[in-house]
Amino acid sequence: MPTPLGGVDLHAHTNHSDGLDTPAQLVVKAARHGVRHLAVTDHDTLAALPEARVAGAACGVEVKTGIELSVQHGDFGDIHLLGYFFDSEDAALDTCLARLKEGRTQRGLEILRCVNCKLSDLGRAPLDSERVQQYASGVLTRPHLAQALVDQGYCKGHQEAFRDFLIPCNAPKPALSLEEGIRLIANAGGICSLAHPGVLSNDPNVLDPLLAAAKSLGLAGLEVYHRAHHPDAIPFFEAAALRHHLVPTGGSDYHGRPTGPTLGEIAPGYPVPGTVLHDLQRFAAGRESD
Ligand SMILES: [Zn+2]
Ligand SMILES: [Zn+2]
8 A cells, every 4th residue: 555655646637638727726736735746747748847847836846747648559549658757848759749739639629529419419509619628728638528518507527428428429549559659758768657557457467468568668667556546456556566577656647627536645545655756766767877
């Protein structure tokens, strides 16, 4: 189980991807919850970092460079890869993220089109694309559309919005291969941790070959501490990290939704261990001196 040492969160989202908070709101909330080291890990974008850093300097939160990339490998169509400690100005990374952004923009518009078709079938007014866009600071994603459906009075909550509209209307995300994702971050001077492995599988026969392949491609960490992992299941993921010589990492995966974990925790009363950042930094420093 996580140690009581908290103050660290290596996984959180803003409204530059599918979170609901602005970068400044996120950082202020982190400070309020005692998080002193926060990695902002938006999906496929670094756009939140400048505002988050300014807000962090003002309220005593050290904002770490981070990102969450969607990648594919074999039968796994949607693996999430967390990148840390890379150069946020790296030109190749910038070019790649611009390409992914265009793909994600088209995906958001495609889902909106489908939602509006469904609403029209139900005899309801469509969502206005300009108004919906105001929920997002960058690319329009499903949680933004869920909030619009709730605010419009069409759904009681996000769960209902996903069940009735956003799951049936889902469209594939643009994604890199696992190798491309790890290499992209490594070439920019950073390291990667595989996010919430429990979302992919709880079966070691399924997980082990993926972790072995990812490790051979340069994977550094495994996100052991995550809200998708019940506290009782943490030892299983700690053992998987140990077996594959991966650094255990952790974060709340905070999205600013009314339900969900608090920043710095994976479950009420279970803080992300304060050691994860230090261990990951030590791994990165060791790699440089190889
Ligand atoms: Zn994720
Ligand atoms: Zn996430």
